[in-house]
Amino acid sequence: SQLAEENSWALSVHEGESVTVNCSYKTSITALQWYRQKSGKGPAQLILIRSNEREKRNGRLRATLDTSSQSSSLSITATRCEDTAVYFCANTEGADRLTFGKGTQLIIQP
Amino acid sequence: DPKIIQKPKYLVAVTGSEKILICEQYLGHNAMYWYRQSAKKPLEFMFSYSYQKLMDNQTASSRFQPQSSKKNHLDLQITALKPDDSATYFCASSQETNSNERLFFGHGTKLSVL
Numbered sequence: 247s248q249l250a251e252e253n254s255w256a257l258s259v260h261e262g263e264s265v266t267v268n269c270s271y272k273t274s275i276t277a278l279q280w281y282r283q284k285s286g287k288g289p290a291q292l293i294l295i296r297s298n299e300r301e302k303r304n305g306r307l308r309a310t311l312d313t314s315s316q317s318s319s320l321s322i323t324a325t326r327c328e329d330t331a332v333y334f335c336a337n338t339e340g341a342d343r344l345t346f347g348k349g350t351q352l353i354i355q356p
Numbered sequence: 357d358p359k360i361i362q363k364p365k366y367l368v369a370v371t372g373s374e375k376i377l378i379c380e381q382y383l384g385h386n387a388m389y390w391y392r393q394s395a396k397k398p399l400e401f402m403f404s405y406s407y408q409k410l411m412d413n414q415t416a417s418s419r420f421q422p423q424s425s426k427k428n429h430l431d432l433q434i435t436a437l438k439p440d441d442s443a444t445y446f447c448a449s450s451q452e453t454n455s456n457e458r459l460f461f462g463h464g465t466k467l468s469v470l
Contacts, residue, residue: 277456288360288446288461289399296456334399343412344459346399 251335256351259325266321267350269335279344280309280320281334289334289346293320325354359383360462362447367467369437376423377432377465379447385460387411387453388430390422393464394443402445405430406453437469 251270259265271278277296281289293309295302295318302309308321318335332349363378381388390402404412408424419441421433434441444464450457 279458286463288448288463289459290461291458294456294458338456343401343404343414345401348398 251347254350255348256353258353258355260355261325261327263325264321264323265325265352266319267333267335267352269318269320269347271316271318271335271337273337275313275337277338278309278311278318279336280307280318281336281346282331283334283349284331292333322352327354327356330354358463360447360449360460362445362462362465364465365463367465369467369469371437371439371469373437374433374435375437375467377434377445377447377467379430379432379462381428381430381447381449381460381462383449383460384428385449385451386427387450387457388424388428389448389450389459390430390432391446391448391461392443393446399446402432403430404453411453434467439469442467442469 275297277294279294280292282292283289293302293304295309295311306323310319330353332351334346334349336344336346360381369375387406389404391399392402393399402415403422405424419435423431444466446464447462448459450459
């Protein structure tokens with residue numbers, strides 16, 4: 247079963263617009279992580295938000311966490327073409343294993 | 357300048373053969389992992405190692421054998437290859453095996469089994 251799952255398969259916005267990717271998870275967590283994977287590359291972590299945090303920022307990125315609804319969101323403002331990638335949420339299953347969702351393909355159009 | 361080196365980047369194999377996927381990390385991390393990403397499935401955890409010792413194994417098949425000859429090496433040997441093994445295999449590392457650790461991934465080895 248999926249312990250973390252993004253809610254949209256694909257999103258497309260125009261450069262400069264804002265976009266939000268949502269994620270839901272099924273178990274209690276100590277932290278939830280957001281990763282981005284560009285074509286032909288490995289995933290790269292964007293933000294780690296701990297269970298006692300409600301919001302975390304990293305430049306143009308903002309992650310939120312709602313433990314009551316077991317959901318998280320990643321918002322990107324002032325999007326750029328280079329933000330085109332697949333975005334994953336991931337949570338821990340056990341101490342050393344990250345479980346990834348299927349990912350949301352985000353396309354930023356010029 | 358990649359800090360996690362995976363070799364080769366692409367690999368084509370015939371059914372029944374054996375291949376070794378190479379991974380070296382130069383981040384000074386103590387934990388290393390293998391993940392698999394196939395076309396129709398999410399990124400899947402396979403193995404975790406800490407200080408060269410196996411910590412967790414989620415791969416049902418014994419055909420997949422990780423090998424750690426040095427602290428910063430974690431190779432993956434796959435025997436009796438099947439077409440279903442076709443996937444991109446990612447090596448990753450973190451400072452420790454801890455649920456709050458950031459994972460650093462290599463660029464992957466794309467394996468195609470014919």
